[in-house]
Amino acid sequence: MSDCTACQAPIGARFTFTTCQSCEDWMRDRLNEIEHLWLELPDFLERGTTGAGPRVSGGNVEAPLPLNGDVLDLAVSVYLRLGPHEAAIRAARHEPAQAPRPVAADESGTDLMVSRVLRSLRRNLPWAAEHVDLAELALTLRELAGEMRHATGNRPDTKTLNTPCPACSGTLLLHHTTRSVHCSECGRPVDPAAFTARAA
Numbered sequence: 001m002s003d004c005t006a007c008q009a010p011i012g013a014r015f016t017f018t019t020c021q022s023c024e025d026w027m028r029d030r031l032n033e034i035e036h037l038w039l040e041l042p043d044f045l046e047r048g049t050t051g052a053g054p055r056v057s058g059g060n061v062e063a064p065l066p067l068n069g070d071v072l073d074l075a076v077s078v079y080l081r082l083g084p085h086e087a088a089i090r091a092a093r094h095e096p097a098q099a100p101r102p103v104a105a106d107e108s109g110t111d112l113m114v115s116r117v118l119r120s121l122r123r124n125l126p127w128a129a130e131h132v133d134l135a136e137l138a139l140t141l142r143e144l145a146g147e148m149r150h151a152t153g154n155r156p157d158t159k160t161l162n163t164p165c166p167a168c169s170g171t172l173l174l175h176h177t178t179r180s181v182h183c184s185e186c187g188r189p190v191d192p193a194a195f196t197a198r199a200a
């Protein structure tokens with residue numbers, strides 16, 4: 001019996017896999033989270049901006065805000081840090097390299113590269129969890145998601161809801177970036193629309 005490549009826990013019944021189910025799910029959540037945070041990143045380019053909030057100005061002269069170096073670094077490094085993992089998984093799977101699609105005038109080449117690499121990682125994740133050592137990818141996803149959360153205001157990732165889980169009365173958690181709700185005890189997902197639906 002072997003251990004999960006990402007968390008080193010015994011892999012149990014999933015013995016044909018390299019990676020346990022909860023690590024696979026966790027990595028999928030981080031890929032979704034990074035995709036959402038990537039879209040928010042440009043709003044935090046100037047230090048002192050809060051995304052949607054008004055800018056701070058001093059007196060009559062509005063001094064330009066200093067640029068946020070963390071955001072600039074991430075704008076470059078998200079692709080550079082995920083790209084090698086994506087290429088390694090595709091190579092292990094003997095998938096041919098994708099022919100690059102030409103960039104349209106109104107889109108950013110970096111946006112395209114980042115969304116392509118995230119899509120490919122998500123698509124190949126179930127296969128990779130069976131065939132590839134995912135320790136390095138898990139580490140990169142943890143660091144990247146943490147840095148992006150920090151650069152976009154460091155909001156807590158989840159909020160505890162007062163409403164108990166309908167299945168087990170456990171604690172429900174709202175995940176801000178993936179906009180999903182799930183029970184921290186039984187793991188059951190709850191449709192957020194159920195909270196606002198009126199009782200018939």
Ligand SMILES: [Zn+2]
Pocket residue numbers: 004005006007008009019020021022023024
């Ligand atoms: Zn694991």
Ligand SMILES: [Zn+2]
Pocket residue numbers: 165166167168169170171183184185186187188
């Ligand atoms: Zn529950």
